[in-house]
Amino acid sequence: GSELLAAERAKSNVPVEKLQELLFTKQVIERKKKVLDVLKSEKIFDKSQNYFAGRTDRFETALARAKKLRNLRVEHNWSLDEYRVASELISEPGPYGLHDSMFLITLNEQGTQEQRDEFLSKANDYKIIGCYAQTELGHGSNVRGLETTATWNPEDKTFVIHSPYLTASKWWIGSLGRTANYAVVMAQLVVNGKSYGPHPFVVQIRDLRSHEPLENVHVGDIGPKFGYNTMDNGFLLFNKVKVPHISMLARFSRVDPETNEYVRQGSPSLIYGTLTWVRSTIVMQAGSVLARGVTIATRYCAIRRQFQDRDAASGSAESQVLDYTMVQIRLLPLLAATFALHFTGKSMMNLYQESQKKMNASSTSSDSGNRGAGPEETRSGSDILADLHATSCGLKALSSTIAAEGLEVCRRACGGHGYSSFSGIGPWYADYLPTTTWEGDNYMLTQQVARYLLKSARSVLKGDAPSNDTTSILSTFRSRSEIGCAFDIIGSDGDLVSAFAWRASFLTFEALKHRDEQGKAWNDLLVDFYRLSKAHSQYMVVKNFYSALQSPETRSGVDSSTFDVLHDLFRLYALHTLEQEGSEFYASGACSKHQISLARTNTVMKLLQAIRPHAVRLVDAWGFDDWVLDSSLGRIDGKVYEDMFYRASELNPLNKITVDPYPDSEVLFRKVEDSVVKSKL
Amino acid sequence: GSELLAAERAKSNVPVEKLQELLFTKQVIERKKKVLDVLKSEKIFDKSQNYFAGRTDRFETALARAKKLRNLRVEHNWSLDEYRVASELISEPGPYGLHDSMFLITLNEQGTQEQRDEFLSKANDYKIIGCYAQTELGHGSNVRGLETTATWNPEDKTFVIHSPYLTASKWWIGSLGRTANYAVVMAQLVVNGKSYGPHPFVVQIRDLRSHEPLENVHVGDIGPKFGYNTMDNGFLLFNKVKVPHISMLARFSRVDPETNEYVRQGSPSLIYGTLTWVRSTIVMQAGSVLARGVTIATRYCAIRRQFQDRDAASGSAESQVLDYTMVQIRLLPLLAATFALHFTGKSMMNLYQESQKKMNASSTSSDSGNRGAGPEETRSGSDILADLHATSCGLKALSSTIAAEGLEVCRRACGGHGYSSFSGIGPWYADYLPTTTWEGDNYMLTQQVARYLLKSARSVLKGDAPSNDTTSILSTFRSRSEIGCAFDIIGSDGDLVSAFAWRASFLTFEALKHRDEQGKAWNDLLVDFYRLSKAHSQYMVVKNFYSALQSPETRSGVDSSTFDVLHDLFRLYALHTLEQEGSEFYASGACSKHQISLARTNTVMKLLQAIRPHAVRLVDAWGFDDWVLDSSLGRIDGKVYEDMFYRASELNPLNKITVDPYPDSEVLFRKVEDSVVKSKL
Numbered sequence A, B: 001g002s003e004l005l006a007a008e009r010a011k012s013n014v015p016v017e018k019l020q021e022l023l024f025t026k027q028v029i030e031r032k033k034k035v036l037d038v039l040k041s042e043k044i045f046d047k048s049q050n051y052f053a054g055r056t057d058r059f060e061t062a063l064a065r066a067k068k069l070r071n072l073r074v075e076h077n078w079s080l081d082e083y084r085v086a087s088e089l090i091s092e093p094g095p096y097g098l099h100d101s102m103f104l105i106t107l108n109e110q111g112t113q114e115q116r117d118e119f120l121s122k123a124n125d126y127k128i129i130g131c132y133a134q135t136e137l138g139h140g141s142n143v144r145g146l147e148t149t150a151t152w153n154p155e156d157k158t159f160v161i162h163s164p165y166l167t168a169s170k171w172w173i174g175s176l177g178r179t180a181n182y183a184v185v186m187a188q189l190v191v192n193g194k195s196y197g198p199h200p201f202v203v204q205i206r207d208l209r210s211h212e213p214l215e216n217v218h219v220g221d222i223g224p225k226f227g228y229n230t231m232d233n234g235f236l237l238f239n240k241v242k243v244p245h246i247s248m249l250a251r252f253s254r255v256d257p258e259t260n261e262y263v264r265q266g267s268p269s270l271i272y273g274t275l276t277w278v279r280s281t282i283v284m285q286a287g288s289v290l291a292r293g294v295t296i297a298t299r300y301c302a303i304r305r306q307f308q309d310r311d312a313a314s315g316s317a318e319s320q321v322l323d324y325t326m327v328q329i330r331l332l333p334l335l336a337a338t339f340a341l342h343f344t345g346k347s348m349m350n351l352y353q354e355s356q357k358k359m360n361a362s363s364t365s366s367d368s369g370n371r372g373a374g375p376e377e378t379r380s381g382s383d384i385l386a387d388l389h390a391t392s393c394g395l396k397a398l399s400s401t402i403a404a405e406g407l408e409v410c411r412r413a414c415g416g417h418g419y420s421s422f423s424g425i426g427p428w429y430a431d432y433l434p435t436t437t438w439e440g441d442n443y444m445l446t447q448q449v450a451r452y453l454l455k456s457a458r459s460v461l462k463g464d465a466p467s468n469d470t471t472s473i474l475s476t477f478r479s480r481s482e483i484g485c486a487f488d489i490i491g492s493d494g495d496l497v498s499a500f501a502w503r504a505s506f507l508t509f510e511a512l513k514h515r516d517e518q519g520k521a522w523n524d525l526l527v528d529f530y531r532l533s534k535a536h537s538q539y540m541v542v543k544n545f546y547s548a549l550q551s552p553e554t555r556s557g558v559d560s561s562t563f564d565v566l567h568d569l570f571r572l573y574a575l576h577t578l579e580q581e582g583s584e585f586y587a588s589g590a591c592s593k594h595q596i597s598l599a600r601t602n603t604v605m606k607l608l609q610a611i612r613p614h615a616v617r618l619v620d621a622w623g624f625d626d627w628v629l630d631s632s633l634g635r636i637d638g639k640v641y642e643d644m645f646y647r648a649s650e651l652n653p654l655n656k657i658t659v660d661p662y663p664d665s666e667v668l669f670r671k672v673e674d675s676v677v678k679s680k681l
């Protein structure tokens, strides 16, 4: 393996470090390295038993790691960013996960100063450990349908938290199962017999000393999952538990203890911003999530030889499977996607930061953060924030789908060995998969995008001047409704991007016709909406990749032959996507049948060929350390078989067991060598 | 949940039992029930800890189950079929898996009478327990590249089995890791310095009493996998191990111990038949593999309510998510696919049996079974057997891909709860996944199909009379090359099938042009071949589903309104597939843009609506017992939430552990209740 990877690296002159700096900046790379060195030197982060251990052991280790990480943070005085980098490098969910994120964020953003003093400071010190308990057994996407109640009791100025049905049980709550002693509980606020919708309450659930559940609290872990088994997702039922007035997080609304009235105050648009931020993070991460799989599969397919080429002279060596076009067509567009998603995520983050600045200047929106499919008319189309929100929904759905499904493509490209845990792809895929469901189910989010696009299209039809990119592509499309278009998709990059805009606009106006002119039921349009959202998001990715190529950072960051490789990746991503969605492009008139067929049979194949020699260096540029990948197949030195063998033969606890194989003997395990038992607890 | 499922069942009059009999026959259903009753009454088959246990415990239980199953077979005098039914009902791979299948089959088919007496009778009695050791660390698909050698030693009339490199280590071998004491080892036969390619050798690897590896044998389990963890897939290295002459399975070739010459004898076409049989079995099973996921998701989506319909009056109840068209478009075409695959598998099995009869009459082929991409010119196009072989390759690839990817679609359709192991889909999916890789990697098999289609097309071009369905659709296409076609895909079923044939033929001649006229390299055509194989296999599925509808069994098996539902399923499967592959159908001229767009926006949506009321009864007809599904979400009584809660709260061993949550304490588990430790071993 080693020589093959060395030869691959010799064959290309893509400057790995330079490219890595373009992706991440020098500063970020150095920070990562510093943190990585600390982690590697701590025994508890040793990964060698990760793939073998059962759930209980893995959870135990994860808890030990979470504690260690917290202590290292204090010891090394790590910033929040450094702490997050460390978690990413460890690459497994841990029992403090929801405490560190949603619990602290919610206390900070939705608590008053008094509440921050009461809860946040203790939480920051891990004197209390919390989670974010929104989803219930019966309700996830539809937050407004939550059944847990918090009833204001004017007599003693308390709230009673109660789970009236089994389906009201909180469910899926990260860090709740075994770890947390506090929870932010979303519950229907009831004041004076009237319901005011879901509100957040800070509720203690376990004793701070004994860690036993408090009275009338039924809490536990929800059991094993497809992945994410180092996390204790939990359930939580309340039997009329009283909590004091301070429990209701009151920055945006409160119950006045004097008048017993419900009072709104301030603007909750910050929460809405948080949702957008969380989704943007998912977009940002999708590229590197996928890049792990692509790195592993590319390196392995470069060292894996299987069969002689059919047209080769007999006696020649077997081909590297990466040379088969059928392997290339699976991996190289995904390699291109890692860059496309990365640049898209970066641009989303920039937009988000800009919009936050603007919002701080003039805060107007007054809508509380709602997940899932809310009403159609909430946001105005002429608003950058609304655009950002809709874009983040669509891109969250598209990018996490690409990453999740792409990882499985990578795994399968590795043939049989991809199925071994030592490939490192399967476990990573399994842990990532819920990203397609949480923070807005990927199918449902598309309704929000469609709603926004319909709204924008209506504003364009009304003749409003374009106020953002979406309304601007829609008006361009409208303005050419009697002229049509002629995009040179293969010859011109700009035209290629425009073809994506055209198709998305076409689908938008089609959907609008169905809804407004033909009065079709919303439910009958969901499939169209899904396609529309995908089209718009694909346009965004292609546009962002293109802009990144045009940016001064890129132009000055790499030499011209590297630029050409990036440019090839851009074209591969765009043309391969276009070809996959051929019938929509064709139906919209964005290009001709002939162009699509040329793209498919000619251009894409040539781009594969052009990128192929640089594949290994391109994945090297993602800079994954072997320790992070924890993969036999993806080793940077190509010693795949040696590593597979070592792990199977030396580390595998099952090999300490001698069985009795005969059906007429009731003995199962005849002999169990010591070390197994040790490794079990 | 119960009322909702009851209401679903009340709403349709699909006769569940009748339909089930049509799918399986009364006799098979009764046999299944009889076996199931036996299994349910045995404590060892209790599934309640399956989802919780770690690998070692699961393997231990699987071994106990394998033994019990064998003993039950003897006790109840079960036929091979009944034994297989029992394994299917248990639904987990077990340590006798490869002994029961490939080991026994190979001894039987490739051994001489003397060898059968020596090995097979002991194997049948489980006095020796074996496996099938073909794949190596370095070679899977390319069997001819295997590196293990078996060198004939004329002096003492023995073979020396040797693994010259680390990559020669056998790998992935089911039942080998801990259980087997014998292996059929595929090794390069070397006689007199000359290599004769891979041949099967029966080799003892562990002591029959102590079960310790024999001298110079290094054997063990290869470690954890994405699924299949109840099976001990193993590795195996030989350091010059001597085995006697009888070890080489000699039905089709042998080394003459007198002359020391290599001798071929008899016709190995039987082995080639076995490969086809194994692949046909995979096609046959794909329908029911997928049906488990579809059953679970359909039932759950029928009881899951989330959101009010956007166009509904306020105050009305939340919708069943199965009513959302975006859920229907994911699940109902898969429901249709379960029937499509089932009927296709049945027809493949019938063809296989017919061909075996014919072959026994006149055996001519003399080609040994080769997996993976072999030479282009091996088989004649005018041969039912060759057609069956190619069809089985293409359908194996298509059907296992549909089943595997469909299961993930089902899982995701269940939202968050789909991610819990209690959904029953994830674990099932993970165990099924290798089917896309073994018995011919799904991507590579498409080369064999393409090779066969090219060959057939050449014979048509030469003017040979059509000798089977493939050559017949190709000549029809040719004969209309200057006339084109006009298929009424939405109005006529026959035309719909013909449109699939047309597109497959079009792609065949396109590929032929590339290869024969333009002289393109084989490697440059792999992507085209993949598409071609898919197109041809989709045609086969559509055709077989259509034929099944026309058959007297179907016509007489169900009443006319049930027939209409099956007919709707057929059209949904065909039109949805056509719409997904729209640009190929359009490019081939098989139908117009307008037809495709009508199919997509109109016909498919109407079919969803027509099938929706029958969805629950249709999955009921698959007849999965709750015990078999082992799924909270898929319970036949709809008590989803109760069951989720029970498993999490009562069965989950993690809840016996009380942690110390604070980072400043080194204690991890403060208290572990007894039962956990017990459940751990």
Ligand SMILES: Cc1cc2nc3c(=O)[nH]c(=O)nc-3n(C[C@H](O)[C@H](O)[C@H](O)COP(=O)(O)OP(=O)(O)OC[C@H]3O[C@@H](n4cnc5c(N)ncnc54)[C@H](O)[C@@H]3O)c2cc1C
Residues within 6 Å of the ligand: A098, A132, A133, A134, A135, A138, A139, A140, A141, A142, A171, A172, A173, A174, A228, A233, A373, A434, A437, A438, A439, A440, A441, A443, A444, A526, B304, B306, B307, B321, B324, B326, B327, B412, B413, B414, B415, B416, B417, B419
């Ligand atoms: C590993 C994991 C960790 C989690 N951690 C947390 C946590 O810490 N805290 C927390 O509060 N929650 C958590 N969750 C819950 C998560 O947020 C929800 O599972 C998610 O929001 C999806 O909601 P659901 O499960 O109710 O899906 P459902 O809404 O029930 O979806 C079921 C199906 O119906 C479809 N559907 C539903 N409504 C519509 C509609 N209107 N139109 C069309 N289709 C529709 C969906 O697409 C899906 O196919 C976690 C979940 C997982 C899997």
Ligand SMILES: Cc1cc2nc3c(=O)[nH]c(=O)nc-3n(C[C@H](O)[C@H](O)[C@H](O)COP(=O)(O)OP(=O)(O)OC[C@H]3O[C@@H](n4cnc5c(N)ncnc54)[C@H](O)[C@@H]3O)c2cc1C
Residues within 6 Å of the ligand: A304, A306, A307, A321, A324, A326, A327, A412, A413, A414, A415, A416, A417, A419, B098, B132, B133, B134, B135, B138, B139, B140, B141, B142, B171, B172, B173, B174, B228, B233, B373, B434, B437, B438, B439, B440, B441, B443, B444, B526
């Ligand atoms: C769970 C499991 C159980 C198994 N049990 C057994 C067993 O009991 N006994 C046994 O002998 N084996 C067993 N196997 C091995 C199995 O048969 C092989 O893994 C399978 O044949 C694939 O071969 P490979 O792993 O060498 O893939 P490779 O051939 O190395 O494939 C790697 C990649 O290269 C591509 N590729 C390879 N060649 C070409 C080509 N010519 N053209 C285009 N693309 C190409 C493939 O599509 C794939 O993407 C098992 C495997 C698994 C996962």
